[in-house]
Each structure stands twice: as structure tokens, then as C-alpha cells.
Amino acid sequence: MHALIVHCHPELESFNRALTEVAGATLREQGFSVDVSDLYNQDFDPCERAEHYVNRDDSAVFSPLREQRHASETNTLPEDVQREIARLKRADLVLFQFPIWWHGQPAILKGWFDRVFVNGSLYTSAMRYDRGYFRCRRAVCSVTTGAPEFAFGPGSRGGDIERILWSTHYSLHYMGFDVLPPFVAFGIQGHGYTYLDDEENDRHLNVIRETWKERLKTLDRDKALRFLGWGDWDQDGRSKTGKPGRLTERSFRV
Amino acid sequence: MHALIVHCHPELESFNRALTEVAGATLREQGFSVDVSDLYNQDFDPCERAEHYVNRDDSAVFSPLREQRHASETNTLPEDVQREIARLKRADLVLFQFPIWWHGQPAILKGWFDRVFVNGSLYTSAMRYDRGYFRCRRAVCSVTTGAPEFAFGPGSRGGDIERILWSTHYSLHYMGFDVLPPFVAFGIQGHGYTYLDDEENDRHLNVIRETWKERLKTLDRDKALRFLGWGDWDQDGRSKTGKPGRLTERSFRV
Numbered sequence: 172m173h174a175l176i177v178h179c180h181p182e183l184e185s186f187n188r189a190l191t192e193v194a195g196a197t198l199r200e201q202g203f204s205v206d207v208s209d210l211y212n213q214d215f216d217p218c219e220r221a222e223h224y225v226n227r228d229d230s231a232v233f234s235p236l237r238e239q240r241h242a243s244e245t246n247t248l249p250e251d252v253q254r255e256i257a258r259l260k261r262a263d264l265v266l267f268q269f270p271i272w273w274h275g276q277p278a279i280l281k282g283w284f285d286r287v288f289v290n291g292s293l294y295t296s297a298m299r300y301d302r303g304y305f306r307c308r309r310a311v312c313s314v315t316t317g318a319p320e321f322a323f324g325p326g327s328r329g330g331d332i333e334r335i336l337w338s339t340h341y342s343l344h345y346m347g348f349d350v351l352p353p354f355v356a357f358g359i360q361g362h363g364y365t366y367l368d369d370e371e372n373d374r375h376l377n378v379i380r381e382t383w384k385e386r387l388k389t390l391d392r393d394k395a396l397r398f399l400g401w402g403d404w405d406q407d408g409r410s411k412t413g414k415p416g417r418l419t420e421r422s423f424r425v
Numbered sequence: 426m427h428a429l430i431v432h433c434h435p436e437l438e439s440f441n442r443a444l445t446e447v448a449g450a451t452l453r454e455q456g457f458s459v460d461v462s463d464l465y466n467q468d469f470d471p472c473e474r475a476e477h478y479v480n481r482d483d484s485a486v487f488s489p490l491r492e493q494r495h496a497s498e499t500n501t502l503p504e505d506v507q508r509e510i511a512r513l514k515r516a517d518l519v520l521f522q523f524p525i526w527w528h529g530q531p532a533i534l535k536g537w538f539d540r541v542f543v544n545g546s547l548y549t550s551a552m553r554y555d556r557g558y559f560r561c562r563r564a565v566c567s568v569t570t571g572a573p574e575f576a577f578g579p580g581s582r583g584g585d586i587e588r589i590l591w592s593t594h595y596s597l598h599y600m601g602f603d604v605l606p607p608f609v610a611f612g613i614q615g616h617g618y619t620y621l622d623d624e625e626n627d628r629h630l631n632v633i634r635e636t637w638k639e640r641l642k643t644l645d646r647d648k649a650l651r652f653l654g655w656g657d658w659d660q661d662g663r664s665k666t667g668k669p670g671r672l673t674e675r676s677f678r679v
């Protein structure tokens with residue numbers, strides 16, 4: 172079994188880094204081989220733009236989907252994108268480690284989705300959702316929040332974690348992944364300081380590391396979040412029932 | 426009255442550009458002065474990183490919030506961020522024009538949120554939500570989607586537009602803006618081609634431009650989306666009722 176950790180934090184000594192290291196070590200103990208894509212360290216360019224495409228299908232007007240498709244077909248995708256896709260294709264499990272910034276992924280990780288999940292080779296109109304390229308592979312988000320846990324309850328100030336992660340999860344579902352419930356480390360300020368005093372903070376961070384470690388050991392028993400799929404839609408993509416899908420099958424406990 | 430349009434598309438001749446031009450012209454006819462922040466054209470760096478801060482509070486460990494706060498206090502924010510903040514502070518209305526990519530903002534726009542909405546001068550723990558810096562100012566998202574409108578109904582394949590835009594809207598609410606219902610141009614492929622044949626496509630795009638123009642003329646009559654606020658939470662930020670807020674007050678018609 173092989174895992175890819177997509178790691179996203181601008182500070183080398185961040186608590187996100189500590190969680191990535193816990194994940195790498197624990198997964199190796201479980202028999203996984205592990206790759207890490209460290210987006211800041213790689214100086215990954217999150218911006219989809221014409222300059223990335225050396226062999227344009229339409230040299231006059233830049234349409235990202237059109238050029239992604241053409242570059243897939245002609246094997247001229249940008250080098251950094253090719254490297255990320257090769258890592259993805261090897262992975263049975265993909266883990267995303269990032270801080271929640273402005274109710275979602277930091278820009279560098281959002282851009283990884285924008286640029287790496289290319290039209291043509293990784294998805295087409297027929298190869299999406301439960302027929303997606305990465306079906307039968309698993310993905311899981313491990314995130315940190317600045318505010319403490321009670322601020323993320325239903326109707327509370329921070330917003331519901333399920334809504335905060337909906338776009339990320341739905342994009343992974345679009346690519347075919349089985350999306351596991353996220354791991355959420357609440358109340359992590361900056362590089363690891365929290366609202367708590369130092370001793371209590373150290374204990375808080377240790378508990379989180381241990382909880383993550385234990386969770387990783389039993390990841391194969393986790394049930395994937397349920398999203399709507401092809402069976403729920405007519406051939407045009409309309410809902411058969413007209414009812415919104417639940418955010419997820421169940422309100423996950425994090 | 427002054428408006429800022431934050432424009433985000435990598436192609437100069439995109440349909441997003443056409444919508445930005447319709448907005449600029451229509452708002453000027455209504456008596457607004459208009460600034461445009463064209464993020465790709467400005468080569469805006471969406472990545473929050475240590476190198477942006479010349480006067481570090483903690484030179485050993487990079488904590489974005491800490492450095493944002495310190496740079497705000499010492500007037501040493503990055504030049505591009507200072508320019509965007511100056512534009513924001515002048516604006517009574519802020520309009521975001523962008524294509525929906527992977528169920529949210531393109532990375533370059535997400536990074537504009539990450540870097541420009543700085544801790545310290547633009548928000549603090551007490552100056553947020555309905556007590557936010559930008560209270561009594563309005564913000565509106567104008568977006569394009571690749572898939573046609575019927576794919577975005579409740580439970581349909583594309584996902585609900587309200588969920589897709591929730592993070593963006595909630596972040597604007599966090600900053601104090603009155604967030605108006607979005608304008609959504611469905612079925613815009615690439616730079617303006619759609620699933621329709623050319624003649625029908627031209628008509629489709631014209632209808633969208635005209636609809637946007639008419640909407641902009643009566644924007645002052647639009648009611649803002651309703652989000653939870655300080656009156657709904659206890660002093661720790663917990664919901665008083667324990668019920669999730671609705672995604673928005675009403676299912677908006679787009």
C-alpha cells in the first residue's frame with residue numbers, strides 16, 4: 172500500500188508539520204510506503220495560467236480546460252503537474268494536511284486542485300464522481316483551526332466544519348475518491364500555540380498527536396462519507412428527487 | 426459612491442472580462458466611481474509566506490496571523506496588500522468576478538482573501554461578523570460555471586450553488602459586509618463557448634450580459650443574505666439554540 176501526503180503550511184516547524192510527521196511515521200509502521208508533496212517547499216505555483224502550457228491547442232485564447240485536455244493528450248502537461256499526477260496515481264490513500272484559512276484550503280492547496288486535477292486524463296464528463304478515475308482509492312483531510320472546538324458546533328460562530336470542508340470533499344468525490352471523515356485539530360494558533368497556557372498547551376498538542384496516530388491505525392475501518400452519485404441523477408445530471416443531498420451521510424464526529 | 430471590482434480570470438478576452446466590463450460601465454452610469462483589481466494582470470501572489478514580511482515580530486517562526494497583526498501595527502504590510510486594502514477602504518460596494526473552479530474560488534482569488542483580509546487592522550476577535558470593519562458596505566459575487574443551470578439544482582450533479590459559495594460568502598460576512606445574492610452565469614465554457622451552437626451561444630451570452638446589467642441597476646434594492654451574528658451566540662461563540670444556521674436566509678434565485 173502506498174500513501175501520498177499533500178502537506179501545506181508556510182512554516183517548517185508548524186504543528187501541521189508535526190501532524191504530517193505523525194502520519195508519515197504511523198503509516199510506515201502500518202506497512203505503507205509514503206510520499207510527501209510539500210507545496211510550500213516545492214514552491215508550487217497555484218495559479219492556472221497560459222504560461223504553463225508550452226504546446227497550446229489555441230494559442231490565441233487561453234481556456235484552462237481546453238489546454239489541460241490538449242496537454243494531457245499530447246503529453247505536454249507542465250512538469251510540476253506531471254510529477255504530482257505520478258504521485259497521485261501511485262497512491263492508494265491520499266492525505267491532505269492543511270490549516271483552515273478563510274473557511275477553506277489555503278490558496279496554494281486550492282491551486283493544487285485547480286492545476287493537478289486535469290481535464291482529459293484524470294476526468295471526463297463520463298469519468299467523474301462514483302465513476303471517477305480514483306474510485307476505490309481513499310482520501311482524508313487533516314486540518315487545523317485557530318478557534319476552539321466549541322466555536323464549530325451547529326450554528327456556532329466559526330461555521331460548521333462540514334460546510335467549511337464541503338467544497339474540498341466534493342471535489343475529491345468528483346475525482347472518484349472515497350472521502351473519509353476528516354481529522355480536525357481545533358484551537359491551534361499559528362505554529363502551535365493555543366489559547367491555553369504553556370503546560371496545558373503541550374498536553375493539548377500531545378493529545379491531538381496521539382488521537383491522530385490512533386485514528387491512522389484504524390483508517391481501513393473508517394466508512395467513507397456518502398455523497399450523491401450517478402444513481403441519484405437523470406442523464407442530464409438533474410436530481411431524481413429534487414431534494415438536496417445531505418452535506419454528508421452523517422454528522423461526523425471529529 | 427465608489428465600487429471595487431476584484432476581477433479574476435487568466436484570459437484577457439474571457440467572458441468573465443465581458444461581465445466585469447458590463448459591471449464597470451453600468452455602475453459608472455449609476456454614478457459610481459469604479460476601481461478594478463485585476464489579479465492575474467497584477468500578477469498577485471496568492472501565497473501567504475514569510476518573505477512578504479520585512480519587519481518580523483518573530484523572525485524564528487512564521488505565524489501568518491501574528492505577522493499580519495504586527496505588520497498592521499507597524500505599517501509594514503506588503504505593498505500589494507496595502508494597495509488592495511486602500512482600494513477596499515474606499516469602496517461602498519465590492520464586486521467579485523470569477524469562474525467557479527473546483528467548487529470555489531480560483532486559487533489567486535482565495536489567496537487574495539488569505540493575504541488582504543489581515544488580522545489586526547481589518548479584523549480582531551471583537552471586530553468581526555455584524556461588528557466587522559466593513560459593516561454597512563455591500564459585497565456581491567458574480568460567477569461563471571461550466572455546467573448548465575439544471576446541473577446545479579438541489580441534489581443535482583454540480584452541487585448546490587449556495588454550498589459552492591458558502592465559504593466565500595461566510596468570509597465576507599466575517600469581515601462585516603452585507604453579502605448580496607450572487608449573480609450566476611451558467612454554462613460558460615472556457616472563454617465564452619458553451620454547449621450551445623454558435624448563434625444560440627451568442628444569444629445566451631447576450632441575455633446574461635443584459636440580465637447582469639439590469640440587476641446592477643437595482644442592486645440598492647437587493648436584500649442581503651442573512652447569516653447568524655453576535656445575537657445568536659453566547660460570549661464564547663456557541664450557538665444559543667444549537668441549531669445550524671441555514672445556508673442563507675432563503676434559497677436565492679440566480
